[in-house]
Amino acid sequence: MKANWKLFVGLSVFYVIMAVVYYVVGGEAVGITGMILAACLAGMVGFYIWFTQKRIGFDIPSDDLNAEIADDAGELGFYSPHSWWPLPVALSATAMGLGLIIGWWLTLIALGALVISIIGMVTEYEKPVHISSH
Structure with missing residues (x-):
């Protein structure tokens, strides 16, 4: 999970850089707006993953290259069995x-x-x- 948020934040930075390059080259406003919105979306996902990682801690088995599959077993969270909402x-x-x-x-x-x-x-x-x- 350590690499996940870095991947999305890096993607967000990449989109911003590409939007600036697209603007300099002479791209239209729709393409620039789309790239900025994509950067914002990738940044939001990266922030959410970073925030969740910070809340649950760094020592999760999926980050350990020597971990076994059984090390990650256990409760994953609460999921609603049924809801009309x-x-x-x-x-x-x-x-x-x-x-x-x-x-x-x-x-x-x-x-x-x-x-x-x-x-x-x-x-x-x-x-x-x-x-x-x-």
């Missing part, structure tokens, strides 16, 4: 896309539904903390 997220995102075609009023309604459904999906397994007054 992706359905309203997808429906409200679709309605928002259609709202761009039909009218601004549908876009605003769908945006509200999308925000509510994303909050519902993200907080589905959150448990409230009850403070007792004993």
Whole structure:
């Protein structure tokens, strides 16, 4: 995992350099914008991997060249066994896309539904903390 974030950050730097070269050569604005957006995307992925690596630590078996496959066994995280929340997220995102075609009023309604459904999906397994007054 040590090399993963370096790969994506290096790719981000490469895209920025290529965007500058493309600009100097006389490329159009769409190509330059696309390369800058690709650089931002690669930078975000690199930052996420770096942040996750920093949080879980450096000593993971996949970084050890002498590690066995069994060394990486164990719990990988929590995955939802079933959830209905992706359905309203997808429906409200679709309605928002259609709202761009039909009218601004549908876009605003769908945006509200999308925000509510994303909050519902993200907080589905959150448990409230009850403070007792004993």
